[in-house]
Amino acid sequence: MPSLAISEFNIVCTVLGGFVLAFGLVSFFVKERLYLSEALIALLMGVALGPYGAHVIRPLSYTRDNSEESLDSINLAFSRLVLGVQLVLAGVQLPKKYLFHEWKSLSILLGPVMTIMWLVSGTIIYGLIPGLTYVQSLAIGACITPTDPILSNTIVKGKFADKHIPVPLQRIIIAESGANDGLGYPFLFLALYIYRYAFLSDRAGYAVELFFTETVLYTIILSVVYGGVIGWLAKDLLHWASERRLVDRESFLVFAIALALFIVGSCGMIGTDDVLACFIAGNTFTLDDWFRLETLDDSLQPTIDMLLNITIFLWFGAVAPWSDFGTTPEIPVGRLLGAVIVILLLRRPPIILLLHKYIPRIGNLREAAFAGYFGPIGVSAIFYLYVTLEFLRQVEKLPLDESQAKGLQTMITATRLVVWLSVIASVIVHGITVPVIKLGNAIPLSISRSVSRMTDNLPGFGSFVSPESSRRRNSVSTLPIPESGLMGQRVDVSDISGPTSIPAPVARVNGDAERGKTLSWDNNLERGRERAQMEL
Structure with missing residues (x-):
C-alpha cells in the first residue's frame, strides 16, 4: 500500500525546485523591473523556510551526528564548490590577456586597496567588539576583506549595468573580486599564525617562517602555477579536440564548469588555494579569447551561475545563526550592528576615492564612488569564516590556561557573528541599492511633471x-x-x-x-x- 515518504532528501528537492520554478516565473520582473538581486530574494526565502521560519529546511538534520561541527564542514565544502565554479566563469568572461593588460589597475586594487581594507576592518572590529586583541580582530577582518564575485556579478550584469556602468568598469570589478578572493589567504593566516604561535606559544619566529613557506610559497604561488598550467592544458586539449571534431557542443559548453570541479577537488587534496587557482585557470583557459567568443551567446554558463546563486543563498538564509545575534552576552547586539554598519561605510569607499586617480580603469570620481560602494561581502567571507573556525578548533586542543581559553572562545564567537552579520547586511544593502537609486531618480521626475501640469492649468502660466x-x-x-x-x-x-x-x-x-x-x-x-x- 502506498505511503508518504517525507524524507529530508525529498523535502530539499521539493523546496529547491519549487522556489526555482516560482522565482523563474517572475525573474525578469524582479531583476529587470524591480532591480532586486536574486541573492536577496533567495536569502529571505531561506530564512522563511529555515529553522527560524517554517522549519521546512532543517540543516542540522542533514549532518551525520546533528553537530555544529559537521554542519560547518558542509558549509565550507558548499562554499568551496560554488566559489570554484563562479571564479572559473569569472575568469572565462574576461577578454584575452586581461590580467596582463590591466596589471596596473589590479596591482593597486590587490595591493594598497586590499591591505587598507583589511586594516580598516580589523581596527573597527577591535574598537567595537569587546574582548578581542588586535591580532584576533585582524583575523576576523581578513575574512570580510575580499569582495565577493557572486554578488559582484549581480551588480555588473543586467539592464541597469548595461545602461549605467561602462564595460571597462564592469570588467575590472569582476577581475578584482575574482583575484582578491584567493589573496585573502595571506592576510588571514598571517594573523592566525601570529595569534597561534606568538601569543599562545611564544614562537614568533616560527610563525613568520610558517607564513612565508606554507602560505605564500605553497598555498599562493603553487596555486597560481597550478591554475595556470591546468588552464593552459585544458585550452590546448579543447583546441585539439575541436579541430578534429571530437567534442560535441554540449561537452564544449560544460568544459569550463568541469574544469572548475577538477581544480576544486585536486587543490583540496594537495592543500593549496583552490579559489585562486580556479580564477587563474579561468583566465588562462581563455588566454586567446577563443572559448569566450565561442560561448558569448550561449546561456549555459549564466544558467549555472543563476542556479548556484539561488541555491547557496537559500542555504545561507537557513543556516545563518539568527538567534545568536541578540542573545550573546559577550557581544552586545548594538556593538555588533554598529561594527557592521561602520565596516560597510569605511572598509572600501574612502580608499577607492583616495586612490582612484592611480587606477586607470576607474575614470572619474563618479566611477570611483560606484566601485568603492559596490564591494560586497558574500560567499567568500563565509568560506574564510569556516577556514578560520577549522584552524581555531585545532588551537582548542592545545594546553591553554584559563584566560587563553576564554579569549579563544570569544574569538570563535565573534568571528561567527561578525562575518555572518556582515554578509547578511551586505546582501540586503547592496541588493536594494539599485531600486533605491531608481526610486530616488523617479520621485523628483514625477514631482516635476506634476508641477508642470499644475502650472500649465493655472491662469497666467498655461496662456504662455x-x-x-x-x-x-x-x-x-x-x-x-x-x-x-x-x-x-x-x-x-x-x-x-x-x-x-x-x-x-x-x-x-x-x-x-x-x-x-x-x-x-x-x-x-x-x-x-x-x-x-x-x-x-
Whole structure:
C-alpha cells in the first residue's frame, strides 16, 4: 500500500525546485523591473523556510551526528564548490590577456586597496567588539576583506549595468573580486599564525617562517602555477579536440564548469588555494579569447551561475545563526550592528576615492564612488569564516590556561557573528541599492511633471504656451532616438534650429536619461565588436 515518504532528501528537492520554478516565473520582473538581486530574494526565502521560519529546511538534520561541527564542514565544502565554479566563469568572461593588460589597475586594487581594507576592518572590529586583541580582530577582518564575485556579478550584469556602468568598469570589478578572493589567504593566516604561535606559544619566529613557506610559497604561488598550467592544458586539449571534431557542443559548453570541479577537488587534496587557482585557470583557459567568443551567446554558463546563486543563498538564509545575534552576552547586539554598519561605510569607499586617480580603469570620481560602494561581502567571507573556525578548533586542543581559553572562545564567537552579520547586511544593502537609486531618480521626475501640469492649468502660466507650440513639443517628444550618429556625442541645443531636429532625450543633454542611453549604446557597441570578431 502506498505511503508518504517525507524524507529530508525529498523535502530539499521539493523546496529547491519549487522556489526555482516560482522565482523563474517572475525573474525578469524582479531583476529587470524591480532591480532586486536574486541573492536577496533567495536569502529571505531561506530564512522563511529555515529553522527560524517554517522549519521546512532543517540543516542540522542533514549532518551525520546533528553537530555544529559537521554542519560547518558542509558549509565550507558548499562554499568551496560554488566559489570554484563562479571564479572559473569569472575568469572565462574576461577578454584575452586581461590580467596582463590591466596589471596596473589590479596591482593597486590587490595591493594598497586590499591591505587598507583589511586594516580598516580589523581596527573597527577591535574598537567595537569587546574582548578581542588586535591580532584576533585582524583575523576576523581578513575574512570580510575580499569582495565577493557572486554578488559582484549581480551588480555588473543586467539592464541597469548595461545602461549605467561602462564595460571597462564592469570588467575590472569582476577581475578584482575574482583575484582578491584567493589573496585573502595571506592576510588571514598571517594573523592566525601570529595569534597561534606568538601569543599562545611564544614562537614568533616560527610563525613568520610558517607564513612565508606554507602560505605564500605553497598555498599562493603553487596555486597560481597550478591554475595556470591546468588552464593552459585544458585550452590546448579543447583546441585539439575541436579541430578534429571530437567534442560535441554540449561537452564544449560544460568544459569550463568541469574544469572548475577538477581544480576544486585536486587543490583540496594537495592543500593549496583552490579559489585562486580556479580564477587563474579561468583566465588562462581563455588566454586567446577563443572559448569566450565561442560561448558569448550561449546561456549555459549564466544558467549555472543563476542556479548556484539561488541555491547557496537559500542555504545561507537557513543556516545563518539568527538567534545568536541578540542573545550573546559577550557581544552586545548594538556593538555588533554598529561594527557592521561602520565596516560597510569605511572598509572600501574612502580608499577607492583616495586612490582612484592611480587606477586607470576607474575614470572619474563618479566611477570611483560606484566601485568603492559596490564591494560586497558574500560567499567568500563565509568560506574564510569556516577556514578560520577549522584552524581555531585545532588551537582548542592545545594546553591553554584559563584566560587563553576564554579569549579563544570569544574569538570563535565573534568571528561567527561578525562575518555572518556582515554578509547578511551586505546582501540586503547592496541588493536594494539599485531600486533605491531608481526610486530616488523617479520621485523628483514625477514631482516635476506634476508641477508642470499644475502650472500649465493655472491662469497666467498655461496662456504662455500656444496650441501650435504644444503640438510641436509633443511631436518632438515622440521622435525616435537614432541608433547611429550620436554615439558618445553631446549635442548643443542652441546650435539646432527647428523643432523636428531635436529628439527629446538629446535635448536633455545634461540629464541622466541621455547619459544612460549613450552609455548603453557604448556598451552594446563593444559587445557588438566582440560578436563581429567571433564571426570573423
